[in-house]
Amino acid sequence: MKKILGYLPILLLLFGCEDFLNREAYNQIDSNHYYTNETELNTAVLACYNGIHKTLDREFFVTEWRSDNTRCDRVPQAGDELALGNLDTFSVLTDNIFSNAYWEAAYHNIANCNVVLQYLGNVDNPEKRIQFEAEARFIRAYHYFNLVRLYGPLFIVSERISHEVAKLYERSSVEDVYQFIIDDLKFGADNLTEKYDDADLGRVDQWGAKTLLAKVYLTLSQNGRNKEMLTEAKTLLEDVKDHSGYGLLTDKGSKSSAYANLFNIDNELNKEMIFVSRYLSGGKGIGSPFGNYFAPRGSEGNVIYGGVSGYNQPTKDLIAAYTAGDTRKDVSLKESFINKLGNEEKTPYVCKYTNPVTVRYDGESDWPILRFADVLLMLGEIENELNGPTDVAKGYLKQIRTRAGVPTGDVDVVMYKNEYRDLMAKERRLEFAFENHRFFDLQRTDKLMDVMKEHFQTEDSKFYQREQYVTIYVDVTKLQPWKFVLPIPYNVMITTTNASQNAGY
DSSP: OOOOTTOOGGGGGSOOOSSSSSOOSOSSSOGGGTOOSHHHHHHHHHHHHHHHHHHHHHHHHHTGGGSSSEEOSSOOOSHHHHHHHHHHTTOOOTTOHHHHHHHHHHHHHHHHHHHHHHTGGGOOOHHHHHHHHHHHHHHHHHHHHHHHHHHSSBOOOOSOOOHHHHHTOOOBOHHHHHHHHHHHHHHHHHHSOSOOOGGGTTSOOHHHHHHHHHHHHHHHTTTTTOHHHHHHHHHHHHHHHHHSSOOOOOOOOTTSOHHHHHTOTTSTTOTTEEEEEOOBOSSSSBOBOHHHHHSOTTOTTSSSSSOOOOOSEEOHHHHHHSOTTOTHHHHHEESOEEOTTSOEEOOOEEOTTOOOOSSTTOBOOOEEEEEHHHHHHHHHHHHHHHHOSOHHHHHHHHHHHHHHTOOOHHHHTOOSHHHHHHHHHHHHHHHTTTTTOHHHHHHHTTOHHHHHHHHHHHOOSTTTTTTOOOSOOSOGGGOOGGGGSOOOOHHHHHHSTTOOOOTTO
16 A cells, blocks of 8 residues: 555644635644644644645646636536536636635645744754755645636735734735745755655655746746746756656556556556655545546446546547557547446546546545656757757657657657647647646647637537537637636635736626
């Protein structure tokens, strides 16, 4: 059985709910009398890792769901289904329960990180004290990085604050938020350990901090226009590539491809996984729900035991993007399933996180957040932006293609930056399908508007809505850039009286 950073179900009891900026971290334990030593503070750090689960539980709705990779599998009518449909069509309202749940979970865990930072003085061992600080600041930065890309200007909360102070908070600029993120990740890169022993496997190390910091710099490069940011990212990524010990997994599992072996539950924390959110099955309350979330409605236990939701349904465009022989396709999605009558039903679904369960929402699969393949592809993108499609840039793409069993001839003949950009966009789409990268990649490379207009004009719903045929279900003339930024939740706006709403909402 995997070790999972000493996670215990009791950790789920440590975090109460009040105002989103003013989080009392414990409703079962008096914090002023609990986190008094290294062992107790370590519990708080582990709970911060565990807190990532709550954001991942809704992250695919605000990322993958809002890209051309996946879509709503049902006709939106009312309630939850309408909220889901609104996310899918960029018609989000300020009371959208799925967007608001993501925001709530992220700020909740940011508050958990701030509690760790508050009680660091109770740790006598200076090495552990620095480690705990670096871990908490990494997780905090991870959440802020996702939030700023989804919601724009944010409330920067670096310590526990009173309810009265929270009500007076104002949103900080995107630039200030990014500087806050960079400061936290730089601290992590400078102070986290290079490698943990077996007892602490799964904790973020300095290479995770450097990889995420590089992704931040790449995002700030303004699609390659800011060469200084590109250079900063390149320096970090080359360090990870050359010195971290992580690498591209090319070993095949038993009767499977190397790509399949990446996600094999018997091969977790393999050399490609730089940082993951860990899950553990067995009725402990920390199992993965995604197998049940993504299995198709109507599969009646033929895909996975227990109830299923049919979320995150692959689009026809994504399915068509795979070429013959690409081993990533069958690992990531299936195009049909056998229903309860024993008949094949042509409904695609995500299978990347599907493994046998005996209890619903209790899977074993970890969720990959940072992989070494991302390091290589970011390096390829940076090389192309700095120097054009050199042999070095092509080499990074070819490594990923070769592992997937895809021919590389079209990479060899690339002559121009734009050609390389197009190949890179497709490669990232297929390599990281259903890992919540696609929306951010389209956003970062200024492709989001064009890609989503094409998606809405060509993706019909007959294949997914069981013969309820709609050729175009979004008026693309109403697709405006402001809709790509989610609204600040309604309950936040009525609580923090000095806060401003995003444009258009």
